[in-house]
Amino acid sequence: MSFKGFTTQLVHCDRLAGVEEGAVHAPIHNSVPYGYAATQDLVDVFQGKQVGHAYARQSTPTLDYLQRKIAMLDESVASLVFGTGMAAIGTVFLTLLKAGDHIVASRFLFGNTSSIFGTLKGYGIEVTLVDATSSDAVEQACQANTKMVFIETIANPATQIVDLAGIGKLCEQRGLVYVVDNTLTSSYLFQPKSVGASLIITSLSKYVGGHGNALGGSVSDTGLFNWSAYPNIFEGYRSGDPKMWGINQIKKKGLRDFGGALSSQAAHLLSVGAETMALRMERQCANALALAKMLDEHPKVAKVYYPGLASHPQHQRASDLFKHYGALVSFDLVDGINSTEFLDKTNIVINATHLGDNRTLALPVAQTIYFEMGLEARQASGISETMIRCSIGIEDTEDLLNDFEQALASS
C-alpha cells in the first residue's frame, strides 16, 4: 500500500512500516543501551551483520522512525537526525572534508553557518563565499581542490534565491558534493533532489517541528552522488552499496566521534509536529504573501524582501521551483522610523529570534542575529542596518495585517 499526497504519506508512514503494540504514534524509547539475550547477536550488531541498536548516541527505534519519515519527505535513500540543525551542518563538514579541501558557498547564509566556515579555516579547509544567485560565480570560484558546494534555498534574512538548478548542473559536471540547506522551504515547498542535490540538510527546529518546542536537524542523501569516486571516504566504509557510503560515514564518524545525537523525546515532538507541516505552511505562506503585499504598498515602508513579490530579483526562479514563497518576510522602514520602536508598537508579533513557529516572531536583524558579523559582512550579505525580519505564523490573516497596520499608523 502506498499513498501519493504529502500529508497522507506523512501521517500514515509509521503505520505502514509496522507498529509496536498497535501504537498509532511511534513510541518513545528512552533506553540508552540495547541488550541481547544471545551474545552473538550483540556481536553481529556491532559488526553490521545484523540490524539493531546498541547505544543511543548512534541509533534508537524512535530515531529510526523519524529518520524514515524524513527520508520519505526528502525522497532520499537514507536520512540521519541530529540534536540540532547546526550539529547536522557541522557534522557534514567534519566528516566529508579534510585539510587542504575547498568549499564554495553562497555568501547569503544563516549566520551560524557563516560562523562555522571561520572555524573550518582554522582546520585547513578553505571556503570561498560567492554571490550564488548566478551559477557562473560558483563556477569561477571552483578550484582543483574543491569538493563541495553549500547553499541555502531562501536566504535568511534578505530572501535571495541562489541558482539552485544551475549549481546542480555544475556540481554534476564537476563531481562536487552539492549540499542544500532546505530549512527555509522544507520538503513541503521544495525538493532539492529535483535540482540535483547530493545532501539535503534541514533544521527540524523550524518548519518541520513547527511548534518551537524541540531542536533537531537532519541530513538526507538523495542517492544522486557517486561516492565511489569521492576521495574522502575512509577505507572501512568503502563496502556495500556505494550510494550509502557517504551517509554511513556521516553516521559512523559523525554520531560516534562527535556525538550530536537527537534525544528520543525531542524526536517524538518533532515527529508529531511534522504531521501538520503542510497545513501550517499553507497558512504561514498565505499570511506572508498578504503581509508582504500590504507592506510593499505602505508609504512608511521603504523596501520589502519577499520572493512572492513580482519586484523580487528572483521572483521567477521562486515561482518555477517552489510551491509557495515561504513565510519569512523582511522589510526596511522609511528613514526616520526606528525599527525597535516600531516593533514595540505591535501586539501580536513576539520579539524573538527563531523561525517556523506557529506564532509570528520578529527582530531587528543588524542589532541582534547579525550583530557579531559586523557592518562590512552585513553589507556584503545585503542586510541593511534598519532591516526587520519577520517569521510569519498561523494567526488569522486579518489580525496579523491589522496589527502591522496599526503599528505603522502610530509610527
Ligand SMILES: *Cc1c(COP(=O)(O)O)cnc(C)c1O
Ligand atoms: C536555524 C537554521 C539552522 C540551524 O538550525 P538549529 O536547529 O537552530 O541548530 C541552519 N540553517 C538554517 C537556514 C536555519 O534557519
